[in-house]
Amino acid sequence: MKIVAVTACPTGIAHTYMAAEQLEKTARKLGHSIKVETQGAMGIENKLTESEINGAAVAIMAVDIAIEEPERFDRIRKIKVPVQAAMKNPEAIFAQI
Amino acid sequence: MKELLQKHKQYLLTGVSYVIPFIACGGILIALSLAYAFQFHHVDAHGAPDISQCPTFVQNVFTIGVKAFELFPAVLAGFISYGMAGKPGLVPGFVGGFIAALPQTVDGKSASAGFLGALIIGLIAGHVVNLLKKLPMPKIFKPVMPIIIIPILSALAAGLLMLALNVPIATIMVDMGHVLENLQSGSQVFLAMVLGAMIAFDMGGPVNKAAFFFGAAMIQQSNYTIMGACAAAICTPPLGLGLATLLSRKRWTEEQRESGLAALGMGLIGITEGAIPFAAGDPFRVIPSIMLGSMVASTIAMLGGVGDHAPHGGPIVLPVVDHRIMFVVAIIAGALTTAAAINTVKKFTEKSTPVEGAKS
Numbered sequence: 001m002k003i004v005a006v007t008a009c010p011t012g013i014a015h016t017y018m019a020a021e022q023l024e025k026t027a028r029k030l031g032h033s034i035k036v037e038t039q040g041a042m043g044i045e046n047k048l049t050e051s052e053i054n055g056a057a058v059a060i061m062a063v064d065i066a067i068e069e070p071e072r073f074d075r076i077r078k079i080k081v082p083v084q085a086a087m088k089n090p091e092a093i094f095a096q097i
Numbered sequence: 098m099k100e101l102l103q104k105h106k107q108y109l110l111t112g113v114s115y116v117i118p119f120i121a122c123g124g125i126l127i128a129l130s131l132a133y134a135f136q137f138h139h140v141d142a143h144g145a146p147d148i149s150q151c152p153t154f155v156q157n158v159f160t161i162g163v164k165a166f167e168l169f170p171a172v173l174a175g176f177i178s179y180g181m182a183g184k185p186g187l188v189p190g191f192v193g194g195f196i197a198a199l200p201q202t203v204d205g206k207s208a209s210a211g212f213l214g215a216l217i218i219g220l221i222a223g224h225v226v227n228l229l230k231k232l233p234m235p236k237i238f239k240p241v242m243p244i245i246i247i248p249i250l251s252a253l254a255a256g257l258l259m260l261a262l263n264v265p266i267a268t269i270m271v272d273m274g275h276v277l278e279n280l281q282s283g284s285q286v287f288l289a290m291v292l293g294a295m296i297a298f299d300m301g302g303p304v305n306k307a308a309f310f311f312g313a314a315m316i317q318q319s320n321y322t323i324m325g326a327c328a329a330a331i332c333t334p335p336l337g338l339g340l341a342t343l344l345s346r347k348r349w350t351e352e353q354r355e356s357g358l359a360a361l362g363m364g365l366i367g368i369t370e371g372a373i374p375f376a377a378g379d380p381f382r383v384i385p386s387i388m389l390g391s392m393v394a395s396t397i398a399m400l401g402g403v404g405d406h407a408p409h410g411g412p413i414v415l416p417v418v419d420h421r422i423m424f425v426v427a428i429i430a431g432a433l434t435t436a437a438a439i440n441t442v443k444k445f446t447e448k449s450t451p452v453e454g455a456k457s
Contacts, residue, residue, distance in 0.1 A: 010110040011117060011301055014373040041118065065111040066180030087377060 001097065003027060004048050004076075005036040005060035008067050009083045012040030019062045019086035026090035039067050048072065058097055062086035105220065111180030112219055113306060116173045119165050120309075121368065124409030126162025130155050131407050132416030146406060146417065166408060170211055171195040174219035181223025182230070188248040189225060193218035193255035201267040206274075206318065210266035212310035214259065217266070222255040273311075274318035285399050289326045293395030293431075296330040297387040301370040313408035321404030321419065328367070328418065329398035329427040331410030334387035335371030336364035336428065337435025345440045348447075364432075367411025382446065386438035394431025398424060 005023050009015035020036040027034035037048045050072065053059065059073050061080045079096050086093060133155045134146035148159045174194025178186035197214030200207050229247045238246070280288060295308035309331070312324035342349045342357030349357065356374045363371025376383040401423025407414050411428075418424045 008114075010114040011370050011373065012114055013370060015377055018374070018377060041114075065107060065114050070183075 001032045001058075002056045003032050003034040003058055003060060003097070004053055004056040005034060006039060006048070006063060006067055006073075007036060007083060007086060008039035008063040008065050010065055012042070015083050015087065016040040019083045022087050022090045023060060023062065023093075026094060030091075030094055032094070039063075044068055060086070060093055062093075108177050108180040108220065108223060109216065112173045112175075112177035112216075115176040116169050117301070119169050119172055120306075120408075123162045123164075123166030123169070124407065125366065125413065126158055127166060128162075128407035128409045128414045128417055130159035130162060132414070135416045167198060170198040170209075170215035173212070174215040174222065177216070177219030178222035178226065181220070182226035185230070185243050185247045185251070186223050186226045189222035189251035189255035190219050192252045193222050193259045196256055196259040196263065197266075199263060201263055203264065203268050203271045206271055208267040208271045208274075208314075208317065210259070210263045211270065211314055212306075213270070214262060214266045217262070218255055218259045221258060222251060225251045225254045270314050271318065274315055274320055277315065277320060277323060286396055288323075289395040289399035290392045292323070292326050293330040293392035294388045296327055296369065296395070297334050297372075297391035298384065300334055300372045300376060300387070301368070305369060309408075309410075312405075316406065316408060321406055322399060322402060324405040324408065324410075325403035325418065325420075325424070326395040326399045328405040328410035328414055329394040329403060329424060329431060330391035331369050332364045332367050332412060332428060333390045333394045333431035333435055334364070334369055335360035336432040337387060337390045338372050338375045338383070338439065339364060340432050341436035341439045344436055345443075348440060348443045365411060366413045367409050369410075382442045383439060386442060387435050389438050390431040390433075390435025392431075393434045394427045397427035397430055401427060403427060 005020070007016045007019040007023070009019070016038050017040060020038050023036050024034055035048060035052055036046065038045045053072055053076055056076060059076045059078045061067070061073070061078050062083050062085065063080070064083050079093060081093055130148060130151070131146045134140065134148055134151050137151075140147055148156055151159075171191050171194035174197065175187050175191035178190025178193075180186075194215040197210040197218055200209050202208075226247060229250055230242075234242060277288070292308045292312070295304050298304045309327055312327035315321075315323040339357040339359075339361035342354045342360075346354060353375065360371040360375070372383070372387055376387070402420050403424045404419035405414055406417045406419075412425075415421055415424060
């Protein structure tokens with residue numbers, strides 16, 4: 001399955017990237033293809049394009065803050081979780097898909 | 098109800114995430130320029146650093162730091178409101194926050210609504226914009242809504258409200274200052290412990306910033322000891338954890354030992370966030386350990402009369418600190434406490450394999 005994800009924590013120097021890594025690792029393990037956009041202190045990195053979002057089945061939003069350019073995700077099904085959840089128990093998130 | 102609170106927490110954190118670099122930049126530049134003044138004896142009759150006697154370049158650095166720091170209520174309120182209402186939230190949030198930063202005179206003392214005012218007005222501005230968005234509008238007015246009608250109406254609402262709230266909120270800040278000045282030593286220790294615990298609890302998050310802003314606001318009231326206690330507590334979580342990885346290498350993974358060095362560096366420049374990579378993978382053991390260390394540091398600093406003249410913490414502010422030796426003692430004691438606590442807890446709760454999953 002094609003999945004897109006966004007991670008964003010308040011400070012944006014540690015949790016954001018750790019959550020992204022966990023999501024990527026877990027997706028690989030479960031045989032999904034995933035692209036994770038990080039919105040940390042550096043701003044948007046690994047930005048998701050319009051076509052990547054439209055081509056995905058679901059968007060995982062592991063965010064504790066309001067993200068930048070949220071309107072890109074208006075037309076896709078979203079699973080919203082705290083950043084902590086993506087770091088600690090990413091399997092549970094994928095189980096909701 | 099719970100969901101509503103959750104959402105508001107998210108709005109506040111959005112504001113905090115944008116304001117952190119402003120605070121770090123302003124705090125460090127102010128600390129550096131004050132340090133220069135102290136170092137080269139540009140001090141006034143009371144022994145406080147006097148920037149006006151410094152070379153122009155140092156004065157400029159100080160001005161830049163102060164301006165970066167002064168922007169924080171505006172940026173904080175602006176992005177709280179942005180988190181809530183999107184782009185149209187920026188105008189009333191920034192305007193309201195900027196007004197919260199205006200200096201007020203309360204009881205003959207200068208004060209401002211600052212951080213507290215910015216939090217409140219940011220949330221209100223966001224709500225106002227969201228309400229205005231729902232106004233039924235004839236079609237021809239639609240295009241002018243986001244660029245004329247919403248900004249003007251919401252800025253008026255947030256601005257008028259903040260102008261009315263400025264003095265009451267500033268009064269609260271001044272009253273807090275009075276209460277603190279009159280504290281007996283027993284309650285001073287209690288206050289220092291609370292501040293220390295808050296500083297370490299979320300490592301740079303909203304609880305940490307609440308304690309920090311309190312200390313910074315008290316600097317304006319010429320009470321430097323609150324910030325002194327905070328300054329010692331701010332750096333001990335990363336310093337203590339970094340130290341722990343050095344003292345007991347086999348209890349930590351390769352990656353954690355690497356983060357340990359980074360944490361030491363962050364601790365030296367007073368960035369509590371350096372502790373996050375450790376706490377994230379292992380919060381139940383790490384957070385109590387760093388809280389304990391920070392409480393020890395802030396208490397020693399408070400009892401030792403450590404005062405900090407710059408709104409920043411860690412060894413980097415040493416030159417602008419009163420009672421420097423006690424400041425150093427407080428930091429060392431706090432860091433050692435944290436290191437001992439976490440290594441002891443690890444010793445008793447795990448066999449030999451380090452916990453995976455904590456890396457930066």
